[in-house]
Amino acid sequence: MVQLAVFGAGRIGQIHARNAAAQPGFHVKYIVDPVEGPARDALAKTTGARIVSAEEVFADPKLHAIVIASSTSSHAPLVHRAAETGKAVFCEKPVSLDFALTQSAVAAVVAAGIPCMLGFQRRYDAAFRALQARVASGEAGRLEHLIMQSRDPAPPPISYVKTSGGMFRDTAIHDVDMARFLLGEEIASVYAKGSCLISPEIGQAGDVDTLMITLTTESGRLAQVINCRRGPMGYDQRLEAVCAREVLRVENAPQGTLHVLRPEGTLAPPPMNYFLERYAQAYRDEMAGFAALITDGTPPLATARDGLEAQRLVEAAIRSHETGQVVVMAPGWRP
Numbered sequence: 001m002v003q004l005a006v007f008g009a010g011r012i013g014q015i016h017a018r019n020a021a022a023q024p025g026f027h028v029k030y031i032v033d034p035v036e037g038p039a040r041d042a043l044a045k046t047t048g049a050r051i052v053s054a055e056e057v058f059a060d061p062k063l064h065a066i067v068i069a070s071s072t073s074s075h076a077p078l079v080h081r082a083a084e085t086g087k088a089v090f091c092e093k094p095v096s097l098d099f100a101l102t103q104s105a106v107a108a109v110v111a112a113g114i115p116c117m118l119g120f121q122r123r124y125d126a127a128f129r130a131l132q133a134r135v136a137s138g139e140a141g142r143l144e145h146l147i148m149q150s151r152d153p154a155p156p157p158i159s160y161v162k163t164s165g166g167m168f169r170d171t172a173i174h175d176v177d178m179a180r181f182l183l184g185e186e187i188a189s190v191y192a193k194g195s196c197l198i199s200p201e202i203g204q205a206g207d208v209d210t211l212m213i214t215l216t217t218e219s220g221r222l223a224q225v226i227n228c229r230r231g232p233m234g235y236d237q238r239l240e241a242v243c244a245r246e247v248l249r250v251e252n253a254p255q256g257t258l259h260v261l262r263p264e265g266t267l268a269p270p271p272m273n274y275f276l277e278r279y280a281q282a283y284r285d286e287m288a289g290f291a292a293l294i295t296d297g298t299p300p301l302a303t304a305r306d307g308l309e310a311q312r313l314v315e316a317a318i319r320s321h322e323t324g325q326v327v328v329m330a331p332g333w334r335p
């Protein structure tokens with residue numbers, strides 16, 4: 001039985017701890033979250049875990065792995081502690097809002113040789129995975145360009161915006177990671193533009209609420225990322241991959257299957273409400289991926305290096321947005 005500790009009993013910690021507890025071969029031994037409250041207690045009760053301090057976790061030689069689902073600023077120090085104590089790590093994105101800290105945490109993982117995976121759950125989503133497999137099989141022909149659209153149902157609270165690291169680091173990191181996953185080639189240049197079109201409060205906080213990023217690969221293939229803090233029709237997660245022989249498209253996942261057909265037109269069911277619903281199965285599958293990594297060394301779909309590369313790209317996008325220039329991703333480019 002693999003013994004685990006889950007850090008963070010917030011939004012995503014609740015999901016990961018429950019999925020880990022349901023994973024055959026996994027036992028959630030500890031929950032760590034310094035903030036007391038009913039959500040933390042209920043999570044410990046449901047998973048059968050004990051609430052302990054981080055010190056207790058890292059002092060336990062029988063503890064095999066940690067799941068880092070706590071606030072972003074805690075990720076890099078926890079990754080370092082896991083590397084020092086030889087524990088496997090599942091780390092939510094991003095490793096850190098500070099690129100240098102991400103670099104040093106990823107270097108520590110590599111030097112220690114601990115199993116590690118990043119929480120890019122879209123790579124585990126059945127639809128995106130099937131698209132990637134079809135591209136990789138060669139059936140569709142060469143993937144020439146990609147269009148990715150990600151829109152939240154509504155802007156988050158301004159308190160969230162202020163600690164998020166900004167929209168590029170907070171949301172676009174998933175899309176640039178997906179571009180690397182599907183294109184299977186490194187990005188050679190980045191051009192980005194952001195704007196504040198929805199919420200003046202977000203602008204006053206120094207962030208954008210709408211952004212686009214154009215990525216160009218070393219062989220000249222193109223990907224367009226479109227992110228927005230508001231989707232007028234709800235949570236919007238669509239992707240189109242234009243290949244030499246086929247167009248591959250992932251549509252929004254509907255809440256139901258009821259279509260209302262009337263003389264004036266057809267009313268389709270709305271998209272799933274938000275990421276916790278849309279990616280519920282992907283979160284379960286990525287925890288199964290973590291189990292496979294620990295038990296038989298199956299490589300995860302998202303590695304620590306993928307976390308670093310996605311972060312390099314969003315940092316380049318921020319630089320491009322701020323300067324109006326294309327950022328050429330020379331080997332070793334750093335923010």
Ligand SMILES: NC(=O)c1ccc[n+]([C@@H]2O[C@H](COP(=O)([O-])OP(=O)(O)OC[C@H]3O[C@@H](n4cnc5c(N)ncnc54)[C@H](O)[C@@H]3O)[C@@H](O)[C@H]2O)c1
Pocket residue numbers: 007008009010011012013032033034035069070071072074092093094119120121275
């Ligand atoms: N991959 C995804 O789809 C996805 C979705 C949501 C959040 N996230 C990431 O997960 C992380 C958490 O996000 P959230 O929305 O659950 O936040 P949240 O604020 O709901 O929960 C974070 C929890 O971590 C706890 N915490 C803070 N410092 C801690 C520490 N040192 N040790 C243990 N617990 C600590 C807080 O008390 C809080 O309960 C963020 O890094 C976020 O970017 C990823």
